[in-house]
Amino acid sequence: MIAERIPLRLAEQDRVEADGPMKAQVAGRAVLLVPHRGDSLDETALPGDYRRILSIVRAAGGPVQVRAVGEELGLEVEVRGKLEPLRAKLVKLADRGWLHKRPDGKFTARL
Numbered sequence: 414m415i416a417e418r419i420p421l422r423l424a425e426q427d428r429v430e431a432d433g434p435m436k437a438q439v440a441g442r443a444v445l446l447v448p449h450r451g452d453s454l455d456e457t458a459l460p461g462d463y464r465r466i467l468s469i470v471r472a473a474g475g476p477v478q479v480r481a482v483g484e485e486l487g488l489e490v491e492v493r494g495k496l497e498p499l500r501a502k503l504v505k506l507a508d509r510g511w512l513h514k515r516p517d518g519k520f521t522a523r524l
Contacts, residue, residue: 450510450523459511466502467511467522476519479503 483490507514
């Protein structure tokens with residue numbers, strides 16, 4: 414029954430393995446999970462694309478807009494649809510404690 418599997422999948426998503434990003438099955442597809450930042454975790458716990466985003470924000474040295482990160486990644490920043498998945502990744506990093514999202518929508522690195 415689906416209702417019985419959902420709590421099991423949510424419990425799997427909350428777990429973090431020390432040897433790298435954890436993969437889970439959602440709707441039959443493998444997805445990478447971004448762990449919450451903690452004392453025992455470093456950037457190697459993140460998937461490669463998230464590590465690259467984090468390094469770009471850190472290198473900026475101050476608040477950075479999604480568009481600037483997209484330019485650095487080589488995305489077509491003129492097309493709004495190309496930036497929305499990137500914005501979602503930045504927000505996910507902020508929600509999990511890797512970045513800080515400012516009220517003006519810009520992102521900064523957490524120390």
